[in-house]
Amino acid sequence: MTTADHKIIIEQNKEQILQLKQQVAEAADPREKRRLKRRLRQAQIEQIKYLNKLA
Numbered sequence: 001m002t003t004a005d006h007k008i009i010i011e012q013n014k015e016q017i018l019q020l021k022q023q024v025a026e027a028a029d030p031r032e033k034r035r036l037k038r039r040l041r042q043a044q045i046e047q048i049k050y051l052n053k054l055a
Helices: 003-026 030-054
Strands: none
Touching: 003 030
């Protein structure tokens, strides 16, 4: 993967993180909130992984 590919993935992942944060804020069901928070943590870890590859 090239640097440009990494930057594209980082931007897509950033959008996904923002959407998940909004969904967590809007969720009323505790189970749904836990599921969304889990997905959010996974997306954040993936984001860090790709940011480290750029460095």
